[in-house]
Amino acid sequence: MSKLTAAITAVGGYVPDFVLSNKVLETMVDTNDEWITTRTGIKERRILKDKDKGTSFLAIKAAEDLIQKSGVNPAEIDMVLLATTTPDMPVAATAVYVATQIGAVNAFAYDLQAACSSFLYGMSTAAAYVQSGRYKKVLLIGADKMSSIIDYTDRATCIIFGDGAGAALFEPNEEGLGLQDEILRSDGIGREFLKIEAGGSLLPPSHETIDNGQHYVHQDGKTVFKYAVSNMADVSERIMQRNDLGHDDVNWLIAHQANRRIIDATASRMNLDESKVLINIEKYGNTTSATLPLLLNDFEHLFKKGDNLIFASFGGGFTWGSIYLKWAYDKK
Ligand code: UT7
Numbered sequence: 001m002s003k004l005t006a007a008i009t010a011v012g013g014y015v016p017d018f019v020l021s022n023k024v025l026e027t028m029v030d031t032n033d034e035w036i037t038t039r040t041g042i043k044e045r046r047i048l049k050d051k052d053k054g055t056s057f058l059a060i061k062a063a064e065d066l067i068q069k070s071g072v073n074p075a076e077i078d079m080v081l082l083a084t085t086t087p088d089m090p091v092a093a094t095a096v097y098v099a100t101q102i103g104a105v106n107a108f109a110y111d112l113q114a115a116c117s118s119f120l121y122g123m124s125t126a127a128a129y130v131q132s133g134r135y136k137k138v139l140l141i142g143a144d145k146m147s148s149i150i151d152y153t154d155r156a157t158c159i160i161f162g163d164g165a166g167a168a169l170f171e172p173n174e175e176g177l178g179l180q181d182e183i184l185r186s187d188g189i190g191r192e193f194l195k196i197e198a199g200g201s202l203l204p205p206s207h208e209t210i211d212n213g214q215h216y217v218h219q220d221g222k223t224v225f226k227y228a229v230s231n232m233a234d235v236s237e238r239i240m241q242r243n244d245l246g247h248d249d250v251n252w253l254i255a256h257q258a259n260r261r262i263i264d265a266t267a268s269r270m271n272l273d274e275s276k277v278l279i280n281i282e283k284y285g286n287t288t289s290a291t292l293p294l295l296l297n298d299f300e301h302l303f304k305k306g307d308n309l310i311f312a313s314f315g316g317g318f319t320w321g322s323i324y325l326k327w328a329y330d331k332k
Pocket of ligand 1: 030031032035036039040116155156159220221222223224225228258259262286314315316
């Protein structure tokens, strides 16, 4: 009997309608379109404006898109994993609410948080559950309402992030397609350089933390950039080497969309042709847990059964890694 692998069998996505362009940001902070475009590759990002809607709204929309397109019966989903850094509430897990809302009434559900690598790590988790033979349909959603934790007077962060969600269904595969290999890494040195300081057990929220803006994301961009460039390129190159993949063997690079220059540096180390490097950062900015599944959703029409996809991410923590996955279907 062939080894059971875990393949992605359907994808979905959602971004809110409201577009926050570089031009509008110019009126909010001391920045300009030229700086943002050349330093990051971002032109605009989507923002969930409704004050009464949280990350669950985005996640539900992405999951519903997947369900509608694939025809999967939500009652047959065994498990819902929500990769997110911006849960609706600290307690209870947002995934549980999402599962109920989409009709995944027989599933168990929980959240998974590893900053910008949440979805990549979630791919490993989802695949492991499927490969174990214990569960047959695992829905992995990556969703973040980054606008809820961004200070729109801080030009170092407000130009980067956007809101969005994407979803992928993992199922068993007996043709050897799906997840082939992974390199997942982390280093606690990173927590000084990209963080929300207050609101957790170390520094519970208070009037003082609010006054100090410690409930917002703070990033030492230059330092994070340095670590991101070298680490993301390292693991992507290594996963190719250890699977004997030359640059011709790789069909697509699905890289976390944090900065166009980081993606280009990774692609260059992998010696990949530009046409294989999938990019949508110009439209959405950095949607944290949603960048990888939004790429899958936007470019699904290009993928052919058997294509070799290399995923790569780097994020706060620090957390980073690379996954090698064989695509399992041609889009109908
Ligand atoms: O997704 C999670 C992981 N995160 C990342 O991977 C992000 C990694 N970091 C980055 O992408 C980049 O560091 C940034 C896009 C955040 C910043 O780009 P940079 O090229 O590293 O710029 P910098 O921070 O070194 O700043 C260069 C200059 C500074 O001015 P001086 O000191 O040279 O006069 C900044 O004050 O640009 C200035 N600056 C800006 N100017 C216009 C910083 N932000 C802005 C801005 N508009 N928004």
